Amino acid sequence: MGNTSSMLTQYDIEDVENHCSQRFTQREIVSLYQRFCALDRSGKGYISGDEFMSVPEFAVNPLSQRLLGILEGLNFKEFVAVLSAFSPLATINDKLDFIFRVYDIRNNGKVSSEDMIRVLRDLSGDFLTDKQRQAVVTQALEESGYSKDYSLTPEDFLKVLSNGGLKMDVEVPID
Template sequence: MGNSSSMLTQYDIEEVQEHCNHTSGNSVTVPKCASLFIFQRLLRMLDGLNFKEFVAFLSAFSPRATLQQKVEFIFKVYDSDGNGKVTFSDMLEVLRDLSGQFISEQQREQVLTHVLEEAGYTKNSLLGLSDFMKVLCSFISNKFLSM
């Protein structure tokens, strides 16, 4: 899969086993992708991974994965250029992929702006992992509190 050597060290094997221990039945099932665009984004994330990295990638889909592992994975989906920061544009692109033609571009921007503002950020904010987590937590708590 990647350009790295395919030889696994004992440490690599133990790390792969650790990832597998977080999965039920030592296998990982990948949920159906809601969107072809998201599926393509996930495939791009796989490009260049060695086996150990591939297992780590799949472990985020496990029901035994921690919330932190899942949030880190989601962050990587949004951080398409891998620079460790998520921009308004990055989030808008994923929202566009998820919503398709169901809502207009203007509606997407309004929703995203509102979500960011609720968490104390603006359209110009560069979100690191902790900032991204704060936005997610704010969105989730506001969503469930308003029900």
């Protein structure tokens, strides 16, 4: 499975299925593998940043650089494990853990108000001013009982974001 030119065996499929906590069916895993192999044009067993950026939907995503930091260089098994956060079977904690990783700009296990403002800047572009972004972040933190100077742990982050509904399910197309 390290080299994408080989086909998945039943053992590989079951291994990936277990690794992603059965959040994808075996047919979905095979479909994801085909897509993974199509993206891994170099055949190295992982998708490079350039290969990810060749996908128009990925390239225009305002968080593409943050997502690259999470996805680039993952082998297929690791890639599916990350994608499992988008499964309808994933828990809210799994989804929030993925979002936390996007916001954790320094990869230090904490999200500061500056991290949140930076991600909000990526998401909002010119639609919000820096002052408006600061106000949004400050209000979200204060409504959850935190100050703007506090760095959120994953548990704190869950508290802040779980105040609203969260939907991030993706259907895997099966060929």
